[in-house]
Amino acid sequence: MPEPFTLTTLLLAGAAAAGTEAVKEGTKDAYRKLKDKVGELFGPKAAKALVKLEDAGTQTEGGKELERYVGDNLDPEEAVQIQPLVDALVQALRDDAVAKSAAHARVGLDIEAGGNALVRNIEGAREVVAKVKAAQDVTIEGFRMDTGRDPGK
Known part of the structure; x- marks a missing residue:
């Protein structure tokens, strides 16, 4: 079973891929559909945040x-509306080799745990930024980094 990811992380990957000319139109279309649905469900502030997400400077x-306007706790009705679009974008990013390269994985973790914190099995990332505050042990294991060249450089 794949590890969970946030909607913001997926949209960030989609934005990076959609901004690359050689990415398949199907991938760009899957990103646009999810982006439009997020704007529709969460309003103009979320739509403005998505515009900023697409610009490297912002x-x-x-x-x-x-994260503030959408978060990761969708109510059941929102989840039902977004899930097929999330699935479509995830599949498009997997199937499109150029998109995979363009949306190179930058994993950002900000974990605050009252007990132990366990981060496990992150694969294909080129950057991992972790901020972990835990009352007990922090365990990080199973990292397999992507050694490929950063397409942005």
Whole structure:
């Protein structure tokens, strides 16, 4: 079973892929559909955050705003509406070799745990940024980094 990811992380990967000319139109279309649905469900502030997410200069700010307006706790009705679009974008990113390269994985973890914290099996990342605050043990295991060249350099 794949590890969970946030909607913001998926949208960030989709934005990076959609901004690359050689990415398949199907991948770009899957991203646009999810982006439009997020704007529709969560309003104009979320839509503005998505615009910032697509610009490298405002990406961090856009990600923070999107987390604020959308978060990761969708109500059941929102989840039902978004799930097919999430699945379509995940599949498109997997099937499109150029998109995989363009949306190189930057994993950001910000974990606050009252007990133990366990981070396990992150694969294909080129960057991992972790901030972990735990009352007990922190265990990080199973990292398999992507050694490929960063397409942005």
